[in-house]
Amino acid sequence: MHDAAFLERALALVRADPLRAYPKPTVGAVVVVNGEVVAEGVTEKGGRHGEVVALDQVAGKVAGGTIYVTMEPCSHWGTTPPCTERVLAEGLTRVVAASLDPNPEAAGGLDYLRERGVTVESVDCFEARALSEAWRTFVAKRRPFVAYKVATTLDGHVTLPGERWITGEASRRLVHELRACYDAVAVGMGTVRADAPRLDARDVPTPHGQPRRLAFGRGPLPEGSELELCTGPLADELARLASEGVQSILLEGGPTLAGAFLDAGLVDKVLLFVAPVLNGGDGPTAFPRLGSVARLSNLAVSRIGDDALIEAYVNAP
Ligand SMILES: NC(=O)c1ccc[n+]([C@@H]2O[C@H](COP(=O)([O-])OP(=O)(O)OC[C@H]3O[C@@H](n4cnc5c(N)ncnc54)[C@H](OP(=O)(O)O)[C@@H]3O)[C@@H](O)[C@H]2O)c1
Structure with a gap:
């Protein structure tokens, strides 16, 4: 599998129910270590973001891995802690995001991670944006x-x-x-x-x-x-x-x-x-x-x- 296939998997998690986390955006996440998917997550209603749902399944075991997300990890304290801190704490070394966060309060997650040595890739994917078009x-x-x-x-x-x-x-x-x-x-x-x-x-x-x-x-x-x-x-x-x-x-x-x-x-x-x-x-x-x-x-x-x-x-x- 390659980047496009892992992102497609993350998108599929959201596509199944784009309004699942309404009124928050639904984000899909796939964690990959050595080319294998080791965890998947999607934002819970009123709860954890997709990244955290996935990382909670493999906490402490994914250093050096990559996380694929349908939207860049948030970098602020909202109703949950910043996902960027969790990515750093787990020692992930690469983040691939299918869209940027349009929320001025939470945006900038990829920049924050890049500044801290994580390899970040922003893929502009129309479907990723369309799946949360209303919220965006x-x-x-x-x-x-x-x-x-x-x-x-x-x-x-x-x-x-x-x-x-x-x-x-x-x-x-x-x-x-x-x-x-x-x-x-x-x-x-x-x-x-x-x-x-x-x-x-x-x-x-x-x-x-x-x-x-x-x-x-x-x-x-x-x-x-x-x-x-x-x-x-x-x-x-x-x-x-x-x-x-x-x-x-x-x-x-x-x-x-x-x-x-x-x-x-x-x-x-x-x-x-x-x-x-x-x-x-x-x-x-x-x-x-x-x-x-x-x-x-x-x-x-x-x-x-x-x-x-x-x-x-x-x-x-
Ligand atoms: N096939 C379809 O999908 C569909 C869907 C809807 C309607 N229709 C049909 O369309 C026809 C009605 O259409 P319509 O064009 O006459 O009516 P409309 O677009 O439903 O309503 C026009 C009214 O909107 C109000 N309005 C509020 N802000 C406005 C603004 N900034 N600019 C203009 N109007 C504003 C005004 O009400 P006030 O006069 O109270 O100020 C205006 O008279 C009906 O025959 C209906 O069956 C078909």
Whole structure:
């Protein structure tokens, strides 16, 4: 095995449940001595970091070894002691990290270790960053990560005359699973007035509880609505929500609000569910006229039932 394979193993530990340590980032770690994996660890919820989980299994026995981590070891006292000190105490001589820590308070672990004679290698791995994209945006920008999710016809429309749904059952179930992974779900008042959506995660596991459900606009909300009205400027509302611990928002439209978020640079990712149907007429499209060209990155395409899901980043994490 070589570096890429050991890092892949560390990534796989996180991929199994990226929100395992929520609201903290989930980090995977693999300890290697003489080319053999001797321990693996992943961050515990409310507990030890991945490095420490792995090193606790082989304490005192890995001097001269290498640790592979999905994010550089922290170098500060947070809820746990600095992982950098543990790496030094165990006598590890090499650290390979798939991403840097964006948290200004904890960053610099690799530099700290290098200054103390450890060989450090920083591998910039998109997947390592994407696996904790919400947390990274939340700590680096002090606002929630925003994903614009929208269902469209093949000709780009967000409505279909005479139909409640554009996409199929598999896509709609996936949307409920997505809602369960986000801290909040949001729509504009135009969508509230047109559809009165509930926005909860239904018939899926919700290990982190139901998302907060937000409506952006002046209101008023319909009687009995369980949505929270967000009336301020978008950036102010996002800063407030972040101060209340909201790390991620699934923005479910409509196009007017999504356009305003895009123009303000506040959409990080787009999730476009495209159904094989043509509207053929007029009506709103998924992306309204924007102030400027936006080139997206890290495109991924998958088939969901009869639909296509296109994912891409406006702001890669
Ligand atoms: N296919 C899909 O995935 C999908 C998803 C959602 C909606 N839709 C469809 O889209 C249609 C509604 O879309 P829409 O574009 O009319 O409504 P919308 O984007 O949901 O809501 C527009 C409203 O957002 C509020 N808002 C808050 N901050 C804003 C800002 N900075 N800039 C602009 N607006 C802001 C305003 O509410 P106030 O007027 O109260 O100030 C505005 O009228 C419906 O037909 C719905 O069925 C489709």
